[in-house]
Amino acid sequence: MQRQRHVAILGAGPVGLDAALACAGAGWPFTVYEAADTVAAHVRAWGHVRLFTPWDLNVSRRMRTHLPHAPAGDDCPTGAELAARLLGPVAELAAMEGRIRLRTRVAAVARTGLLKHEQIGTDARAATPFTLLLDTPDGEETAEADLVLDCTGAYAVPNTLGAGGIPAPGERALDHRITRTLPPVHAPDRWAGTVLLVGAGKSAQTAARDLAVLPGTRVEWIVRSPAPDWGAVPDDTLPGRRQLVETSQAFTEGAGDRVTVHTGAHVQALSPDGDRVRANLATPGGPVEVVCDHIVALTGYVGDASLYRQLQVHECYATAAPMNLSAALLGSAGGDCLTQPAVGISALRNPEPHFFILGAKSYGRLNTFLLRTGYEQVDQVIGAYAPAVSV
Numbered sequence: 001m002q003r004q005r006h007v008a009i010l011g012a013g014p015v016g017l018d019a020a021l022a023c024a025g026a027g028w029p030f031t032v033y034e035a036a037d038t039v040a041a042h043v044r045a046w047g048h049v050r051l052f053t054p055w056d057l058n059v060s061r062r063m064r065t066h067l068p069h070a071p072a073g074d075d076c077p078t079g080a081e082l083a084a085r086l087l088g089p090v091a092e093l094a095a096m097e098g099r100i101r102l103r104t105r106v107a108a109v110a111r112t113g114l115l116k117h118e119q120i121g122t123d124a125r126a127a128t129p130f131t132l133l134l135d136t137p138d139g140e141e142t143a144e145a146d147l148v149l150d151c152t153g154a155y156a157v158p159n160t161l162g163a164g165g166i167p168a169p170g171e172r173a174l175d176h177r178i179t180r181t182l183p184p185v186h187a188p189d190r191w192a193g194t195v196l197l198v199g200a201g202k203s204a205q206t207a208a209r210d211l212a213v214l215p216g217t218r219v220e221w222i223v224r225s226p227a228p229d230w231g232a233v234p235d236d237t238l239p240g241r242r243q244l245v246e247t248s249q250a251f252t253e254g255a256g257d258r259v260t261v262h263t264g265a266h267v268q269a270l271s272p273d274g275d276r277v278r279a280n281l282a283t284p285g286g287p288v289e290v291v292c293d294h295i296v297a298l299t300g301y302v303g304d305a306s307l308y309r310q311l312q313v314h315e316c317y318a319t320a321a322p323m324n325l326s327a328a329l330l331g332s333a334g335g336d337c338l339t340q341p342a343v344g345i346s347a348l349r350n351p352e353p354h355f356f357i358l359g360a361k362s363y364g365r366l367n368t369f370l371l372r373t374g375y376e377q378v379d380q381v382i383g384a385y386a387p388a389v390s391v
């Protein structure tokens with residue numbers, strides 16, 4: 001970096017906070033914009049869930065340098081513990097003072113005065129600063145930046161539950177009845193009755209496991225695959241992940257009496273049925289009707305692309321991740337997220353110079369993102385702009 005550029009970091013999740021530490025280390029002016037009234041808002045939202053990865057994988061090198069007494073070792077924290085014992089303290093470091101703007105949502109980003117299709121690939125475009133439109137408690141504002149790191153995650157943008165990924169008929173009208181985040185089960189009565197659970201990833205598996213132990217709850221679990229492997233990894237070195245897969249397999253084989261797994265099935269339609277909801281299912285054995293008290297849809301999340309609509313971001317048509325990164329990840333697809341290769345800076349670059357999508361959002365529809373990967377992405381960006389700074 002020839003001159004000091006102002007860096008805008010969008011989102012104060014683990015990756016945004018690590019990027020902030022990197023900017024501080026490089027001596028760059030930076031501002032972190034966080035939509036919520038606290039840092040790590042998404043992590044806190046699934047705070048009751050225990051991570052599969054241990055502290056040693058969840059604390060970045062930069063965090064460890066600043067917080068030498070941060071937890072270490074093989075224990076896996078819950079999201080709440082990660083926020084309380086690591087991410088909160090990172091945000092309180094002296095290097096962060098006055099740098100984090102809470103309750104400030106970045107609504108849109110543009111090149112100042114340039115539309116998406118203008119100055120394609122020119123030096124003039126690269127030299128034009130970014131304008132950010134901010135929603136703040138005092139109204140709208142704008143801010144400028146020279147380098148933008150979009151670390152806004154994906155947890156706030158859930159997928160719908162119908163076949164083919166579009167809303168099932170009736171789903172939109174019943175949106176207020178559908179929980180699309182991991183259900184906290186510390187208030188068991190909240191989930192009394194029948195829960196229709198949709199999805200097969202680790203979040204849905206976690207919900208099935210947690211709901212199944214509630215005495216007043218039955219789970220009707222809708223899974224698209226006729227023979228789900230539950231993402232099993234041979235000789236899995238992460239015990240929490242292995243146990244979760246084993247539990248899901250046991251449910252499929254009929255273990256316990258509180259969970260019925262409908263494999264090869266999808267929701268065809270939802271409709272109100274008094275205080276309850278009627279779900280029409282298509283299953284290999286024919287149509288099935290389930291009347292339920294709650295719907296939990298955990299069919300994945302994909303970050304908000306509207307934020308950079310005016311920028312020259314090349315998204316992959318299949319994964320919605322930035323194209324170069326998606327190509328690198330699909331090229332090495334399959335297997336364990338622990339063994340994915342680190343990609344170089346060229347995979348993180350967009351046609352839009354100085355704009356990077358990092359963290360969980362950068363994986364689009366791919367579900368193998370790990371915190372460790374996000375921290376490596378920060379290394380790549382800092383290394384590209386300030387090779388002399390040790391990361």
Ligand SMILES: Cc1cc2nc3c(=O)[nH]c(=O)nc-3n(C[C@H](O)[C@H](O)[C@H](O)COP(=O)(O)OP(=O)(O)OC[C@H]3O[C@@H](n4cnc5c(N)ncnc54)[C@H](O)[C@@H]3O)c2cc1C
Nearest residue numbers: 011013014015035041042051052053106153359360370371
């Ligand atoms: C239930 C669950 C369990 C997981 N377990 C693991 C695990 O065991 N190990 C692992 O390595 N990874 C795990 N992950 C994956 C991943 O590491 C996490 O999703 C992690 O939180 C991603 O960090 P992030 O910083 O990219 O984004 P997030 O944590 O999602 O943070 C994004 C931040 O941006 C803010 N924001 C959003 N939009 C805006 C906006 N427009 N303007 C300003 N701020 C905005 C949000 O409020 C949030 O604070 C898990 C994910 C989930 C959902």
